[in-house]
Amino acid sequence: MLQSQIFTTDSCNKSAHMKSETPSAGTALVTGGAGFIGSHLVDRLIADSFRVRVADNFSSGRLENLQRHKGERRLEILNADLKNPLMAMEAVRGVDTVFHFAANPEVRVSTTNPETHFNENILATFNLLEAVRKTGVKELIFASSSSVYGEPDTIPVGEDASVKPVSVYGASKAACENLIYAYSRLYGIKAIVLRYANVVGPRLKHGVVYDFIVKLLRSPDSLEILGDGMQLRSYIYVSDAIDATITAWKKTVSAFEVYNVGSEDWVSVNEVADIIMEVMGLKDVKRVYKPVLHGVGWPGDVKQIALSIEKIKALGWRPKMRSREALAEAVRGILADLNIRKGPSS
Numbered sequence: 177m178l179q180s181q182i183f184t185t186d187s188c189n190k191s192a193h194m195k196s197e198t199p200s201a202g203t204a205l206v207t208g209g210a211g212f213i214g215s216h217l218v219d220r221l222i223a224d225s226f227r228v229r230v231a232d233n234f235s236s237g238r239l240e241n242l243q244r245h246k247g248e249r250r251l252e253i254l255n256a257d258l259k260n261p262l263m264a265m266e267a268v269r270g271v272d273t274v275f276h277f278a279a280n281p282e283v284r285v286s287t288t289n290p291e292t293h294f295n296e297n298i299l300a301t302f303n304l305l306e307a308v309r310k311t312g313v314k315e316l317i318f319a320s321s322s323s324v325y326g327e328p329d330t331i332p333v334g335e336d337a338s339v340k341p342v343s344v345y346g347a348s349k350a351a352c353e354n355l356i357y358a359y360s361r362l363y364g365i366k367a368i369v370l371r372y373a374n375v376v377g378p379r380l381k382h383g384v385v386y387d388f389i390v391k392l393l394r395s396p397d398s399l400e401i402l403g404d405g406m407q408l409r410s411y412i413y414v415s416d417a418i419d420a421t422i423t424a425w426k427k428t429v430s431a432f433e434v435y436n437v438g439s440e441d442w443v444s445v446n447e448v449a450d451i452i453m454e455v456m457g458l459k460d461v462k463r464v465y466k467p468v469l470h471g472v473g474w475p476g477d478v479k480q481i482a483l484s485i486e487k488i489k490a491l492g493w494r495p496k497m498r499s500r501e502a503l504a505e506a507v508r509g510i511l512a513d514l515n516i517r518k519g520p521s522s
């Protein structure tokens with residue numbers, strides 16, 4: 177059952193509010209807006225005077241990520257699962273722009289539950305696109321992933337490189353991109369696909385950075401590392417990712433465009449562990465490696481990936497932080513979320 181809810185305020189007339197409240201810059205739907213990246217995007221859109229509707233099924237999203245907007249009449253929160261076509265219709269009704277960030281983002285889920293990525297990513301995106309088509313929404317921005325490239329021959333990889341995902345997660349994002357391209361061509365929807373590198377920052381609750389922090393809090397003497405620790409990745413701070421998203425949206429004039437969004441350097445998983453331990457003030461932590469195949473953490477994990485960001489830089493955006501800075505800042509933010517102050521940075 178679709179519910180319109182917002183904290184403790186009366187929510188029944190929220191759709192009406194969205195149409196009649198004080199003048200705003202337009203109405204945006206953020207699917208997955210209660211999640212990590214989505215909630216930071218909501219913060220930005222509200223700050224920029226947009227009316228915002230969040231559609232989220234709260235599978236990993238949390239209301240507390242939006243708590244700062246309690247009482248904000250330009251924000252409507254729908255408890256809506258996009259796997260249900262009727263809920264997808266309700267979510268898009270009356271909006272100008274759709275930011276589609278809802279998904280199951282856990283790449284590792286691919287190894288045991290591939291149908292999760294089919295349902296949460298592909299089916300949900302199809303339902304959303306159908307709703308966009310039927311209601312005549314003209315603009316969609318999609319959160320894709322560097323995982324669509326699979327194992328590129330060289331890094332950094334540009335947008336023209338072949339799309340050869342090696343996880344069902346990556347394949348699901350590639351499938352969504354293709355659906356979006358076809359809908360854009362067929363139905364005149366302006367669409368922007370953003371292939372993000374690893375995004376980190378406060379509110380993050382999944383992925384290697386969060387996993388390492390939680391493991392080290394539980395057991396500060398040793399750290400299990402999935403893989404040989406030599407896997408290379410680039411990390412982008414969430415505010416940089418949001419700036420890139422807004423820049424791509426505002427500056428793209430063509431009907432369909434794909435951009436990589438990452439930082440300009442890359443670090444190994446061992447270096448990620450070093451940074452986390454330093455911020456947490458931990459020394460002499462024993463590392464226990466669990467490599468599979470060619471040193472990755474699990475089948476479908478990628479040994480090295482980093483993105484060329486020249487295309488989006490040409491729009492005038494560039495990341496303010498490099499991977500190491502982004503990681504250290506994110507660790508501080510995640511520890512603060514957990515109400516933990518430790519180490520030299522405290």
Ligand SMILES: NC(=O)c1ccc[n+]([C@@H]2O[C@H](COP(=O)([O-])OP(=O)(O)OC[C@H]3O[C@@H](n4cnc5c(N)ncnc54)[C@H](O)[C@@H]3O)[C@@H](O)[C@H]2O)c1
Binds near residue numbers: 207209231233300322
């Ligand atoms: N975090 C990263 O490093 C990263 C990198 C590349 C791409 N992405 C993509 O960015 C988006 C946001 O990722 P995140 O890290 O914020 O993850 P997240 O899990 O914090 O956010 C995803 C949100 O989508 C919601 N959701 C999931 N299935 C849904 C459904 N069927 N209907 C409605 N809501 C649903 C969840 O409840 C959650 O709030 C995802 O599409 C993810 O694939 C993330």
